[in-house]
Amino acid sequence: MKTLGRITVSLLFILLIGLLRDTIQAQPLEQPIPDPVLVEEGGAYSLNGKASNGNDEIPGEWYAGDTPTNLIADAPVLLFVPGLNNVAQIFWEDNDMYQTALEAGYQTAFIQLYDAGGASADMWDNGQLLAEKIEEIAAHFSNKPITIIAYSKGGVDAQTALTYYGAGQYVENVITLSSPHHGSQLADLADSSWAGWLADLIGAQGEGTSAMETGYMAYFRSITDAEPTASAHDYYTIGGTNWGSMFSSTWFGGMYLNSYGDNDGVVTTSSSQLPVGQLLEIGNWNHTTVRSGATFSIFEDVIAGNSLSSLTQNTPIYEEAIEAKGARNQWVTGGELGNGTEEKVPLFMDETIKQTSFQLLTAEPLSRIELTNPSGKTVQVKPKVTENKEGYFINAIDHHFSLADLQVGKWELRLKSAQANAYLLIADYDEKAFVTVSAENLVETSHIPFAVTTDPMYVKPETVKATYYIKESGAAPELVTTYENNTSLSQTIPLQKKNQSYVITTEVEGTTKQGNTFKRTFINSVYRAD
The missing domain is CATH 3.40.50.1820 (Alpha/Beta hydrolase fold, catalytic domain)
Structure with a gap:
């Protein structure tokens, strides 16, 4: 026992010396x-x-x-x-x-x-x-x-x-x-239809953000890389x-x-x-x-x-x-929050979702966040709240929370603010994606063909519909053109203005094989040059 005690004391002494050395090294040398x-x-x-x-x-x-x-x-x-x-x-x-x-x-x-x-x-x-x-x-x-x-x-x-x-x-x-030599998808998100209300309040829709959209940067790369001075x-x-x-x-x-x-x-x-x-x-x-x-x-x-x-x-x-x-597996929504009013946001959890992470961004603090499951029971939500100090959502307040072992069906998120506010909600599903959206010719064209693909192992194809929200970059959030397609999973989106950037938000919804509602969101940006 005495030997063990001496060894223990020696180890503690060595650890103490190591900690002291690290503390000394951590101090500024200049x-x-x-x-x-x-x-x-x-x-x-x-x-x-x-x-x-x-x-x-x-x-x-x-x-x-x-x-x-x-x-x-x-x-x-x-x-x-x-x-x-x-x-x-x-x-x-x-x-x-x-x-x-x-x-x-x-x-x-x-x-x-x-x-x-x-x-x-x-x-x-x-x-x-x-x-x-x-x-x-x-x-x-x-x-x-x-x-x-x-x-x-x-x-x-x-x-x-x-x-x-x-x-x-x-x-x-x-x-x-x-x-971001090819742009950032966060810029696409900031200029999307769902984020527009929040971005407008926090000042995220500047010209710098629009310039960093992946669609505009694809155009910038197409004209700049061909310039002899670009590689000089x-x-x-x-x-x-x-x-x-x-x-x-x-x-x-x-x-x-x-x-x-x-x-x-x-x-x-x-x-x-x-x-x-x-x-x-x-x-x-x-x-x-x-x-x-x-x-x-x-x-x-x-x-x-x-x-x-x-x-x-x-x-x-x-x-x-x-x-x-791989394919994205997200659902995005957003909008205004009136002063003192309650916003009810429906959340559809299908059987493929075992757990999800939520990012809720607001312009101002919330006075209440409540979540109810499909049985009507209130689920306690204790989000981690931080403030974005820089980036595409500078000044936004971020609420992060996760859910596991989810009950299938319609959930409801209730948000209340004591002042005029706006929110953006992003749900990331940590499961295999069964919906994809592809787009072609994202530069210098007046019409963009979109195609939605679903996996028949999980989805009833006849129930699937796609809604496209087209927003000019930097435009007011209410200025959105909507196209809805209930008969085909392909859609050609016309772009009206030349020399204009657009963000196209595609929301796909339908029914799974087990009869549950699903929703997924895809965000693309495009620049029409011709």
Whole structure:
């Protein structure tokens, strides 16, 4: 027993030393550094976009970081470009990216694009502004070459600046951190008919969101990749596969995007790859940590001009990745919540659903959430409630809850708000999908053929009907055109306006083999160019 006691004490001592060592290592090794300083005040740049994102910075302003004591004389200046609804400060506030670059010996600059002024902008407006400021930044640093480090949508803005607005002469190469080069399905969701009421209240229907729809980005890729200047520079891409902490903003996005492939909570890894670029790494980052100093070592060799023989040329794997992942198995609904009134949302659980995860987004807090099962019994709901701090649903309140061992039949979710409100409900069914919706020719066409396919092992085909909700991107939520098809599982959707983006929400419902009602939702975006 004495020997055992000595061993136990020794083990505790070793563990204590280990914990103490980890605590010491976790402390900052350097004193906090001064923030970058404002060099150029913004000019008379008009604000763009259709909704407020809460930012109050001045578009066109840019900042310079401190001069490193260990300056690498022949290194390029690192210009950090923020993403959708972001400001320049995201690279140094609660983020060690700036400090990491400074301590590595690099001069740095940071830019405010239109999104910093309160409303998001598309890649054309942001790209033109960025190009003008790149010329100023280059002159400030005695025309040293610039390497762009672009986060999220900033990567698309950067390529636009170089390809269409003449900024390429000042830039050496471009590194994109989880940029949606093929768009994001979360942008499609934000501009869909069911999300319109919520998006309108929280300011999610800006021009930047519409530009990131997968349909518009398919069009952007079709015209941009053919431009000789699109591949005149070396582009390097980084993507992530982590959704962040449970119930965080990126966790919500990760769950929604899961059926589209690996993702970082906002952008799929396939979308983060650029056809004319080279893949640096797909790593265990979420959409927030991918912009931190944790990725600096991944691209530092590129900045230094070292040869990286292990790099792989990106390929257009976007659609292939979605197809390989499998069919979506979701149901989506949404709408207004009146002040003090109760909204009753029917939920149909068929026999194939064993468990489901719910994401309920609202613009304001709810005063009550109740759920009743098909027997009329109240089921206790204790959602995990968080606020989305960034992304396509910035400022929305997210309520997450799950149900298992579900009773088959019609459930009812009752929502009540003490103020004018709106909601978006997404049900993810963790079971095999038996309904798919396919669409063709999603670029440059006036008519889109849709086809619904069901598995006869689970569904009575004669009971299936499809309803299509067509909404112009950024339009008011009530401006939706509806097509209903009860006789055929194929439908050709006309698109009335040229040079217009649309989001098409397809709701499929019918009866299963066992006679239970099912509903599934599919969301696609398309851009008509001709």
